[in-house]
Amino acid sequence: MNPFLDIIAGHPVRELAAGEFILQQDDPCAALYVLLEGEVxxxxxxxxxxxxxESGAVFGEMSLLLGGPCTASVRTLVPSRITSVDxxxxxxxxxxxxxxHIAELLAHRIDALNRYLVDVKHQYDGHDHIGMVDDVLSTLMHRQPKRRAKS
Structure with a gap:
């Protein structure tokens, strides 16, 4: 069992039908959502x-950490159960x-993206497209976060 599920135990659980949106891209996101069972x-x-x-998958963390609207939409594919952390x-x-847990989740995503981009770079080596991949890799590896204004 995912240890993160123990951490979020006790938060309200919602049952969703297939086709319901948990998050919608560009909408405000004020909660962190965790998939308990189902598929999205x-x-x-x-x-x-x-x-x-995967039980314990987290949604809304990008918006939370970046301080902006939802960066993607999340929709149920089958009846699902989620919990939310206000x-x-x-x-x-x-x-x-x-x-x-959130840091590890994001690190896995960045690692998968880096591996994918390196694979694309190998596939297009010697072609004009390689400059674009170099720029993307450089941006991912060296981009400094924007400073958030203190409130």
Whole structure:
């Protein structure tokens, strides 16, 4: 069992039918969502970028950490159960284990993206497209985060 599920135990659980949106791209996101059971798809600009059925998968963390609207939509593919954490910043501030879980999740995503881009670079080596891949890799590896204004 995913240890993160123990951390979020006690938060409200919602049952969703197939086809319901958990998050919609560009909408405000004030909570952190966790898949308890079921299957969802992640859509960016109406293109499926992932299909997830792993219990403990987290949604809304990008918006939470970047301080902006939802960066993708998440829609159920089958009847699903989720839980949500309201006031997610306070929750993360009080739980180092939850922060570590989110950090590991994001690190896995970045690693997968880097491996994919390196593979694309190898496939197009010697072609004009390689400059674009170099720029993307450089940006991913060396981009400095924008400083958030203190409130």
């Amino acid at each position: 798809e992640v859509l960016r600009d109406d293109v499926r970028v992932a299909k997830i059925s 006031e997610p910043r306070a929750f993360l501030a009080s739980s180092p284990a939850a922060c570590l």
